[in-house]
Amino acid sequence: MAQPLVVKKDDDLDEEEYYSPFLGIEKGAVLQEARVFHDPQLDARRCCQVITKLLYLLNQGDTFTKVEATEVFFATTKLFQSKDAGLRRMVYLMIKELSPSADEVIIVTSSLMKDMNSKTDMYRANAIRVLCRIIDSTLLTQIERYLKQAIVDKNPVVASAALVSGIYLLQTSPEVVKRWSNEVQEAVQSRAALVQFHALALLHQIRQNDRLAVSKLVTSLTRGSVRSPLAQCLLIRYTSQVIRESSMNSQGGDRPFFDFLESCLRNKAEMVILEAARAITELNGVTSRELTPAITVLQLFLSSSKPVLRFAAVRTLNKVASTHPLAVTNCNIDMESLISDQNRSIATLAITTLLKTGNESSVDRLMKQMTNFMSDIADEFKIVVVEAIRSLCLKFPLKYRSLMNFLSNILREEGGFEYKKAIVDSIIILIRDIPDAKESGLFHLCEFIEDCEFTYMSTQILHFLGNEGPKTSDPSKYIRYIYNRVILENATVRASAVSTLAKFGALVDSLKPRIFVLLRRCLFDGDDEVRDRATLYLKLLGGEATVGETEKDVNEFLFGSFDIPLVNLETSLQNYEPSEAPFDISSVSLETKSQPLAEKKTTGKKPTGPASALSGPVPTVDASYEKLLSSIPEFAGFGKLFKSSAPVELTEAETEYSVNVVKHIYDGHVVLQYNCTNTIPEQLLEEVVVFVDASEADEFSEVATKSLRSLPYDSPGQTFVAFEKLEGVLATGKFSNILKFIVKEVDPSTGEADDDGVEDEYQLEDLEITSADYMLKVGVSNFRNAWESMDPESERVDEYGLGARESLAEAVSAVIGILGMQPCEGTDVVPSNSRSHTCLLSGVFIGNVKVLVRLSFGLSGPKEVAMKLAVRSDDPEISDKIHEIVANG
């Protein structure tokens, strides 16, 4: 709904009451006012005002319900009897905006068709517009004759109305409008500018799929006299289109129609001049010679008294400066005067253009002008300027001093994070690419971190200082700034500063004693990370007495990248058992394994079993599984992974080989992922694969197997088997599993395996794919709302006798297990001694169908449990399937 206007009294209006027809306007009240349409004695002025309000509401985004729209429509049709010209025009607008339905069109069509033949030109024009907006193809054939006559009507208003309607109808009935080509062609020659413009637009759209026809159109019109400036602009656009599509470009000859574009630069209308200049600058492979006349007229616009022309010119030149900076150089003097333009958009565009085109001698003058300018613009403009300065400095390296001073000055002023980051990034880039700028750049960065409130940037600059500072002529002058961070900043920055100090100590021998003193002070820091880093670096730097290799290792550690995945490091550290042998970081795998695995321990402790399928919600598909499976070529084509089950143990605890399986469910496939662990130190398993017997699962056919190359002791690995099934079918079945491998003996003393191995196999437990595997546990926050928002037509209700059960709770648990759905609102917990219970479940069935289940349990006799099952889902067939699952379960 429209917001009421803020009423503000001006001094001039003290004597008058401030009037706004939209003050506090709301739909209900305006609809009530529309009743004036029914008065026998029409008040034309009043009706106009009401229609204005209705149009205002529609324009502001208010919508009418079907009933409201129908009522307004019928009321509006009453106004056709009015003789007031202004009111009649508003009636036409209203009907067009309301877009009456098919049933209502008939009512108004006769009035409009009568008006279409009226002697009053205004009625004819507007009736044509409205009629073409609301009619269907059948009615269009009836009035086609009148439309063709209207196109060549001597009254420009009528002709334009028909042409504009043709542009609209071309989208819905192109075959009809194309029959009007002759009339439209005649209208293009009209002496009325309004008609010529619309006719040209319509004719081009009629022919736009015929390149030859468009080319002919352009050829004839560029030779003729087009009077309308708007038509001239259209012609320029169509000409540019023809030039782009012309194959003559590749031959390097003169561009066709270029003379026409150039002649438009001398047109009387400013819009034509601008359109032509822009078209020339956007030609493919435009040459400097071709650009010159366009640049010249744009240069004149730069000094125009009209802001819109200055804006248009500088905006165009800004683009040209990116591709042809030399061509824009002549405009630099005019552009510099725009830096102080009161329109900030013009000023910013001027500066960024000058930064692209300026020569070396103008840099200093430009910097002075920009200093005053920066405080007047917003951060997003400033970032544009900073990035332009960066480019300028790389272009003129000798000018780095004044540019660096500029950047450091604005770095000290107020600004947000993004703005400061842009400046810091620019300074860092300049330091890297311009060796002479290193010393002053680093100094400016040091000054900045003395008073920097952004942790990220402080650590970024400290890291950069650590890499670049030791290479400067006097590294010691940076130590003060770095150590100040240790004293004054938060823990993250302090830790970063400690690392930076260590880098100085490693590379600058003369500073090492002082670095040691500072690092020892850090041993008393309040943060663990800071103390640990100080301890580590003191140890590393203190090893100077050892062989030369150590020094290289130290530097590699300090400056090299850490390429071990942290997940693998964490896993190895957790698996490490304290013993005589120290932990060896080189034994950590560099290979990324993104899926979680069930860990097994070799000690006498009993391992924790895998999490129960019923504990804790599983809101969505495990992203790491999806990533793993899509990275395997054999499975990447299976589509979107619907669900991955919890691991199912196929072996007992404390056995030689530990195997669990994860079932990955796709629409048309199932992938079984066997996670294997070898718990015998003296063995190395190779070519590990699971042989799956699917004879009891007829609906599945095996399509792919991926074996495990090598399975060393206590290092989990995966092997996969993929099955195909029909989409949309609830395929279930039992699979027998045999682990097959080649076993090689490992020498405990050397850790080396024998060259030859023995084939062996190991029986695993059977695996079942059940209906529950096709249900994803997805909870809902409010079951009642979700239930009521689903279509009651999809509900299926039935009752079941569950027979003798140990308890009501046991029955509830069993049904939840069969369905595999997520209990909601804690309803899976059955109070003891209950004789009845209601359980609420939710989930997503394969095919992404949302399912809600309401279970009502009751005791129907001694230990006899009865259940009522109500299912709602997005698809009634799925609701039926849920019942089948329960009936069969």
Added chain:
Amino acid sequence: WPYAYFVIYKFVQELHFCITAGDGDNEVIILQGSSDSVVQFTVLLGDVEKTAALKNLDMILLSYMVGKYFLWSMLRLHHRFF
């Protein structure tokens, strides 16, 4: 060059026009097409002020909505007033 919009403003005494247009559009066409007609209309009334425009907003809406076709055929125009 990424696609973008620009906004053109025009202030005539109490009337403020704000017009948004696509990056490739012709600024002169947009400005003249959108605001000059309304200004000329109010000049005829002898009063280029907000109250005059509001009292005759029906006529202004008329010129805009009729002009939709005029502008729509070659421009993508979004306009609001006040």
